Amino acid sequence: MDNQWYKTAVIYELYIKAFQDSSRDGRGDFAGLTSRLDYLKDLGIDCIWMLPTYPSPGRDDGYDVMDYNSINPEYGSLRDFIVFLDEAHKRGIKVLIELVLNHTSDRHPWFVEAKKGPQSKFHDYYVWSDTSDKYSKARVIFTDSEQSNWAWCAECQKYYWHRFYYHQPDLNFDNPAVREEMKKIISFWLDLGVDGFRADAVPYLFEREGTNCENLAETHDYLKELRKMIDDNYKDRVLLAEANQWPEDLLPYFGSGDEFHMAFNFPLMPRMFMALKQEHHGPIVDIINRMPKIPDSCQWVIFLRNHDELTLEMCTDEERDYMYSQYAYDAQMKINVGIRRRLAPLVENDRRKIELLYALLFTLPGSPVIYYGDEIGMGDNIYLGDRNGVRTPMQWDENKNSGFSDCKPSMLYAPVITDPEYNYNAVNVNAQLANPHSLLNFVKKMISARKLYNNSLIFGCGEIIFLYPENKKILVFIRRYKDDVVLCSFNLSDTPQPVAIDLKEYEGYEPIEIFGNTKFPSIGALPYLLTHSPYGCYLFYLKKHR
Ligand code: GLC
Numbered sequence: 001m002d003n004q005w006y007k008t009a010v011i012y013e014l015y016i017k018a019f020q021d022s023s024r025d026g027r028g029d030f031a032g033l034t035s036r037l038d039y040l041k042d043l044g045i046d047c048i049w050m051l052p053t054y055p056s057p058g059r060d061d062g063y064d065v066m067d068y069n070s071i072n073p074e075y076g077s078l079r080d081f082i083v084f085l086d087e088a089h090k091r092g093i094k095v096l097i098e099l100v101l102n103h104t105s106d107r108h109p110w111f112v113e114a115k116k117g118p119q120s121k122f123h124d125y126y127v128w129s130d131t132s133d134k135y136s137k138a139r140v141i142f143t144d145s146e147q148s149n150w151a152w153c154a155e156c157q158k159y160y161w162h163r164f165y166y167h168q169p170d171l172n173f174d175n176p177a178v179r180e181e182m183k184k185i186i187s188f189w190l191d192l193g194v195d196g197f198r199a200d201a202v203p204y205l206f207e208r209e210g211t212n213c214e215n216l217a218e219t220h221d222y223l224k225e226l227r228k229m230i231d232d233n234y235k236d237r238v239l240l241a242e243a244n245q246w247p248e249d250l251l252p253y254f255g256s257g258d259e260f261h262m263a264f265n266f267p268l269m270p271r272m273f274m275a276l277k278q279e280h281h282g283p284i285v286d287i288i289n290r291m292p293k294i295p296d297s298c299q300w301v302i303f304l305r306n307h308d309e310l311t312l313e314m315c316t317d318e319e320r321d322y323m324y325s326q327y328a329y330d331a332q333m334k335i336n337v338g339i340r341r342r343l344a345p346l347v348e349n350d351r352r353k354i355e356l357l358y359a360l361l362f363t364l365p366g367s368p369v370i371y372y373g374d375e376i377g378m379g380d381n382i383y384l385g386d387r388n389g390v391r392t393p394m395q396w397d398e399n400k401n402s403g404f405s406d407c408k409p410s411m412l413y414a415p416v417i418t419d420p421e422y423n424y425n426a427v428n429v430n431a432q433l434a435n436p437h438s439l440l441n442f443v444k445k446m447i448s449a450r451k452l453y454n455n456s457l458i459f460g461c462g463e464i465i466f467l468y469p470e471n472k473k474i475l476v477f478i479r480r481y482k483d484d485v486v487l488c489s490f491n492l493s494d495t496p497q498p499v500a501i502d503l504k505e506y507e508g509y510e511p512i513e514i515f516g517n518t519k520f521p522s523i524g525a526l527p528y529l530l531t532h533s534p535y536g537c538y539l540f541y542l543k544k545h546r
């Protein structure tokens with residue numbers, strides 16, 4: 001299993017800018033992050049996924065890259081990055097960085113040159129047209145800010161193609177030089193020792209007339225080429241795909257085990273929130289049953305929240321309307337096709353619901369992602385514009401600037417959260433470390449429970465078998481890896497619920513409750529009865545009687 005570490009990994013997603021400032025300039029940096037590695041080690045995570053750290057004008061929070069081969073000086077130097085990487089590795093923590101393939105910033109020297117016209121060798125690095133009506137079947141992604149995927153360049157009197165902000169021109173992957181540039185960039189970071197990449201916006205690399213310009217065969221061929229290049233030259237490095245797509249379109253990103261090692265399960269995410277509101281197991285069961293079987297060496301990556309909006313792109317119109325009505329009752333909470341809120345505010349800071357969602361995250365198939373701050377139930381600020389409301393400074397303690405930075409408060413890149421319910425005075429790491437019943441300690445407990453009894457393998461690699469109790473408010477499934485079996489049962493409702501589970505297949509097994517190591521009555525021929533408290537969950541290891 002050693003070279004498949006990603007299959008059992010717990011991933012922690014963070015913004016370097018938001019984590020810890022050591023230089024008192026109001027922004028986080030590598031030295032700061034390095035000083036907080038012991039916290040992450042103690043939390044029990046296996047891998048850090050770091051949001052972009054490249055030099056950038058920061059108009060899309062670093063996804064607008066100006067230089068792929070260095071570190072944004074605001075965050076430190078390349079040397080600081082290497083020290084951080086070594087220190088993470090010393091603690092057994094892997095590091096994934098961002099690979100922004102699809103586009104650059106319009107301030108990237110390639111684009112600055114490209115704009116000069118066809119005589120520039122960089123002109124063909126981007127996608128140009130004399131008209132703005134090519135590729136008209138491609139949807140606009142940032143619907144709140146862009147009307148078209150074409151923008152006019154006054155300098156070279158042509159339109160250029162962009163799938164995201166107008167200041168993020170798409171690279172032209174039909175140009176072999178672009179394809180080679182990306183390979184060089186990948187090698188640069190792998191040579192420095194990173195463990196892999198979260199590859200941004202991969203469905204959109206190529207454009208073809210008459211298609212929606214997503215998931216094209218050419219795109220998959222190129223991604224396979226990148227994978228081969230990595231496998232041929234490096235050991236144990238991984239690629240994680242950001243492809244916000246329906247289940248059937250996600251499968252090709254795994255190829256036959258020769259494209260991505262991992263891909264986010266975008267369709268599952270909103271359905272966990274849906275199931276909770278509807279108090280019905282249907283949305284979760286249906287989508288997981290619809291997920292295609294992926295090659296053995298591959299893995300889903302599952303998440304509750306991330307740095308973007310809670311995207312509702314992989315929902316039907318009806319589901320989307322429902323999600324907006326339930327989770328974005330204030331128009332300010334909406335952005336593009338989604339909801340810009342953190343985990344705790346989404347569920348009205350109901351600790352029972354947060355714990356239930358975490359229990360789902362840690363037991364459903366895939367490697368779970370924790371978004372920084374959500375382990376302590378941080379709040380958000382929906383008035384900060386774009387998706388910045390979920391990107392505020394990490395809340396470490398009750399001191400000035402929440403212990404994030406010693407700068408003047410007005411210098412902070414974003415204000416810390418001070419609204420009464422989520423005020424950093426109370427919602428912070430220090431306070432929660434000191435309280436055995438805090439959310440932070442619950443999350444730690446979940447992570448270690450996952451690792452018990454070979455559980456990382458059960459949850460990381462085991463199959464999932466849904467059981468269908470008559471009471472639809474209860475979600476029940478078995479996770480099974482070889483001889484290890486875990487029974488998971490969740491009450492998705494606000495009231496106590498009984499459930500009768502058909503466990504005939506496990507007659508004679510003894511359920512051991514995972515958190516308390518408590519023996520429950522053995523399973524007999526009749527349905528197994530459980531009584532759930534509101535939003536309660538049970539995890540039982542099923543021990544075979546010898
Ligand atoms: C991805 C990122 C998002 C970014 C976009 C454009 O979707 O997650 O934050 O804005 O790509 O790079």
